[in-house]
Amino acid sequence: MIYADNAATTKMSAAAVKTMISLAEEAWGNPSSLYSHGQQAKEVLEKARADIAAVIGAEPREIYFTSGGSEADNQAIISAAAEGRKKGKMHIVSSAFEHHAVLHTLEKLRKEGFEITLLDVHTNGLIIPAEAEKAIREDTCLVTVMYANNEIGTIQPIKELGEICRKRNVTFHVDAVQAVGNIPVNVVSDNIDMLSASAHKFHGPKGTGFLYAKKGIRLTNLIEGGAQERGKRAGTENVPSIAAMAEALREENAKMGKKAAYLTKIRDKIINGLSEIPHSALNGDLQKRLPGNVNFCFEGIEGESLLLLLDDRGICASSGSACTSGSLDPSHVLLAIGRVHDVAHGSLRLSIGEDITDGDADYIIKSVKEVVEYLRGFSPIWRDLINGKKEFIL
């Protein structure tokens, strides 16, 4: 099997699994208990917090453990909105192709009276900072933009956006779920006030993540109860998973440069190979993209059929985010970069990990070429395109 769906989830690293199991056996005490067995768990928890903080340039007390990226996104946005409401600032700036954890939270706030401006991500999948600056108003309480897109892998000019927010005194939240562990992220040099991350996207366990909130940022509780996480997130902490997350992040961070160089080489080989398919196009900027992301549209086919046939050949890929697959709506990300419905339906995302070999890349290229040709062979849309009844877009 070739696993090329690391943007959906990653396999836990051996060290993370080992940490998780050994701590489940040894440090199962409640970190809030005062006897030494509980305090041992507390020490493990606080070491994980310090290690994670160090990787992103934060202070340990600025890290809040959550159940994952979705919860961190929700809490960040709801917190900034609550502060905005107090000051009569009810305007939020975001982008059209954020993750649904962000977009659906914004939609809820819109129904509660907030005004939302979604920035254009243009055909290359990138925000233009000057346009963000223009969108910020006197009553803007939050700018929330993702570091790297989960479907097309484009990396936003976060540092520049952060500078603008700082200058205009607006809180800046970044969904960095796809970035953390893959590319350098530093909350200080990137001017980030709040950041979301998720362990299962960087070879840690599922159901575990964290929210970074800069000192002085007021958080709103999503879950009421005990005084865990400085009183901002109730519930007994999942110590083994949190420690495994810290272990995975340390590992990924230590090998980041090497891993990125290798993945970029394989990624570009796959992009070059798939570009030879007629009437195809790469989605998202070629340069400013995650090292492991390949995303293409092929005219005249349906992404779902492509995936099933690739699965038969032992290749795990995706046609969009897991949230949209299974529904007939084309990806909101591809629509946001201007792909029309028909074209957006024929999409393929390959998100490779460092276990991929050069031979795997050859096999992927060959398989996709064959499967696309096969599917076009009995596609009515393709027949219309070939017969000139419809015009090619790509």
Ligand SMILES: *Cc1c(COP(=O)(O)O)cnc(C)c1O
């Ligand atoms: C996966 C993902 C999320 C959600 O994270 P979970 O831990 O699965 O809740 C949020 N944002 C982005 C960009 C993602 O890729």
